[in-house]
Amino acid sequence: MKGEVGLTGLNHCLSDYKDCWAHVDINSYFATLIQQENPALRGQPVGIVKESGRTCIIAASKEAKLLGVSTGSRKDEALLLAPNIRLIPAQFDFYLDATRRLKRLFESLSPEVQIFSLDEAFINLTSCKYLYRDTHTFGTLVQTKIKQELGEWVTANVGISWNRFLAKIAGETGPKGSITSINQENLDYKLATTKFTDVSGVGYRLEKRLKAIGIENLYQIKLFSNQELEKHLGPFWSKQLRKMSFGEEPNLFEHIDSNPHMKSVGRSITGYKLCNNETEIKQILYNLVLETASKARSMGLAGRQISVYLSGEGRYWFSHVTLPSYVNQNKEVFELVYHYLYKKWQRSFLVIKFGVRLSLLKPETQINQPLWPTWHKQRYLEKAVDELAQKYGLFTVRPASLLNGQLIRPEVTGFLGDKSFQLGS
Amino acid sequence: MYQTIGEEIQVAGLFKKGRFWPSKFKWSGQTFNIQKITLTAEANNGGVKLRYYSVLASGNLYRLQYNRQFETWRLMEIWCEG
Structure with missing residues (x-):
């Protein structure tokens, strides 16, 4: 069965596919959710920045994209293209929660759902393709349910084909809010016209x-x-x-x-200005270590490779150490990051970007614990602090060196590299 | 732009389909009737569960936060045109 559906291509019967995958991509996710939340921003060019005062646009609304503003644009570039653009700070908690809700929604439509990034998912329809008549029926159902779940302003592209690669191409190449499918009839056309x-x-x-x-x-x-x-x-x-x-x-x-478990955990941050203050650098590195090590502990993992990354003034410095044993305690990771690695740096440039990573992760259950009483004492202490954070919130108890200055709190990234941690799958 | 407030408020609402939906809130002695809830979100601060309600009242947008651990409400931010 086939018939035209708008401008988006052919409408294919799902049962014609031996294997069938759908790709769902929420249009301009970060900006669309902010517009859904605030009707005053709907229909207007909106640029999402990481925090108030930042100048790099991490996401642009559909209206801003039409004016040429893209992800990664600077504020001054965006203002030239769209003088009335509104720069709004990101709400990472909202985005992650919306992704969790979308995951539950997709799981109500098919037994196999794979979250690809914060705003993209694959739905395997192979085992349930007879439940949905054709690509247009399924696509419309998904789009309607997304609006019911997240709000009337939220639109999505749906791409359908016999594998994830083609479903994604179908979804990416259609106009905003479209349903596009690829089968043998239009495969060559799609391959030849996709950028x-x-x-x-x-x-x-x-x-x-x-x-x-x-x-x-x-x-x-x-x-x-x-x-x-x-x-x-x-x-x-x-x-x-x-x-x-x-x-x-x-x-x-x-x-x-x-992935049976994550291979590495890390955290990076770009500051507001170039930094040359030793106390500030130490604080930032400590803050990043707390998040990295705590994340590893919460997943029951420990790592034996530690790396630190600094950049600024167009230059960068990177160093790492691979240990014979596994670590995940704040104190031991910070000792290595700061005293063993960072202290070797010649301080040859001012820093704006900081990164810490714990790699070669392994489940704690597969690692022999040291016998030293001091190690166990430190472990009990950090476990107690983790429990306090669970009960009263992050950083309720924190090292004295972090009492002053702005705290760096955990946040989610667009590509959702830590999806097994964030979504619990 | 959003203006940070972070003040405790009182909220009244209804339970519908097992969930609480705020219908009005009191802030600085003034009562605001909620016309529409435009977005809700759940978040965690460590193990403390938070629920956000973005609501339209008197034609303006307010971000309300409910701390599920301590059962307290806060007005976190207000949208101010300009």
Whole structure:
């Protein structure tokens, strides 16, 4: 069964697909939710900034995008393009909660849901495709339920095909609020008309390399031999791109839901101004360590590789240490970050960005604990502090060195790299 | 722009379908009737559960926070045109 649905393409019967996946992408997520919350902002160009006073736009509303404002634009650039743009601080708690609600909603439609990022999800319809007549019926149902759950201003693109790669292309390439499907009839057309910026896994540098050899879209890859592709793009990308050119899923999709536990935890922050104050740098690093180590502990993990990253004035410094044993206590991680790694830095530039990471994580249940009484004493102390935070809120009890200055609180990132932690899946 | 307030308020409302929906709140001696709840969100501060209600009252937007642990209400922010 088929028929035209608006401008978005063909309406396909779901039972025609052997495997069937839907990709749901909430349009301009951060800005749309803020507009949903505040009707005074609806229909207006809105730029979301991380906090009040920040100048980097981390998300733009549909109206701002139409005027040329994009993610990553600076405030002055945005004001030139959209003089009446409203810059609104992000509400990360709202976004994460909305994603949790969307996950529950999608799980009511299919037994298999994979959250891809904060505003994107894949729904496997293979086992329930007979419940929904066609792609348009399913897409409309999802869009209606999203509006019921989050509000009337929230729109979503729905893409449907026989795998996640094509469903995502379908979703990404349709107009805002559309339902688009790909099957054998329109596959080549979609491959030939999709820009690489809409292809998951193809970044800016790879796109540049492809253009250098005359490849402008996925379909054109078919015209190159394996040898030619391998010569220009290497053995890995030549195979991945070959798969994509036939509409097959590249390897990156295999890892969406496969991690048994996180491989690393970390936290970075960009300050408001360049910093040269030793006390301030120490405070920031300590604050980042508290969040990183506490997150590892809350997941029952410990790591044995610790890294620290600093950047500013167009320069950066990075250092790491790999230990023979695993750590996740605040004190021991901070000792390593600050005294062992940071203190070796020559302080050759002023710092604006700080990052701390604990990697090579392993479940605590698989690690032998040290026998030293001091280690256990420290562990009991930090466990007590964690319990106080559970009962009375974060930073209710905190190190004296963090009593002054602004606290850095946990927040979620758009790509949701810690989804198993944040969504508990 | 949003103006930070962070003051305790009193809230009255209804339980519907197992959930509480605020219908009015009292702040600085004045009562505000809620015309619409535009967004709700659940959040955690450590283990303390918080619930946010963004509400329209007297044509303006107010962000209310309910602390589920201590059963207290706060007016967190107000939208001020300008």
